[in-house]
Amino acid sequence: MKPIDVFFSYxxxxxxxxxxLAAHLSSLRRxxxxxxxxDRLIPAGESWxxxxxxxxEKAHLVLVLVSADFIASNYCYEIEMKRALxxxxxxxxxxVPIIVRACDWHQTPLGALQALPRDAKPVAEWQSRDAAWTDVARGIRAVVEGLARP
Structure with a gap:
């Protein structure tokens, strides 16, 4: 089976x-x-x-790390998120919106989508960040397994 291409928008x-998050997705990658x-994988000299x-364009799954800084970024919001949607x-x-820090995101186009972690509680507000990321990773695993089925 060919791996699912995952794009991080953040x-x-x-x-x-x-x-x-990438560390918590290691089991899926392995x-x-x-x-x-x-974008940090773009080599020097290449057009970013x-x-x-x-x-x-080739991603099967786009993970949108939602925060006030994401919403404030014209490139993230107007280019990446718009094209992903x-x-x-x-x-x-x-x-899949992943709420990383508290912000007013519910009225954005992402507000219509089911978000992670559970109950869209921002990762930064969980008592244990590892628990938050584990919840996110399990949600992403379910999506990946669903996409992998014919």
Whole structure:
């Protein structure tokens, strides 16, 4: 089975959160179920816009790390999120909002989607961040397993 391509859409101010999530997705990666990509993997000298466009277009699953900084970023919100939601509407990708820090996100287009972690409680507000990320990883595993079924 070919791995599911996963695209991380996030504000660079949430890079540490993205790294924590990636660590919690390691079992999916090691099992060959997912192949992750984010913009920090763009090699020097490559067009960052082109690389992002290519990977966003081929992603089966887009993980949107939601925070006030994500919503404030014109590129994240107007380019990445907008395109991800267009692909979702066309049946080409799944989009999963992951609420990393408290913010007013419910009135955005992401508010219509089921978010992680459980009850959309921001990861930063859990007593144990590991517990929050484990909840997110289990939710992502369920999505990946659903996408992998014919």
């Amino acid at each position: 504000s660079h101010r949430d890079e540490a959160m993205r790294d924590e 099992s060959g179920l997912i192949h992750e990509w984010h 816009k082109h690389a992002i466009d290519v990977h966003l 267009e692909r979702r509407e066309a049946g080409q990708a799944r989009v």
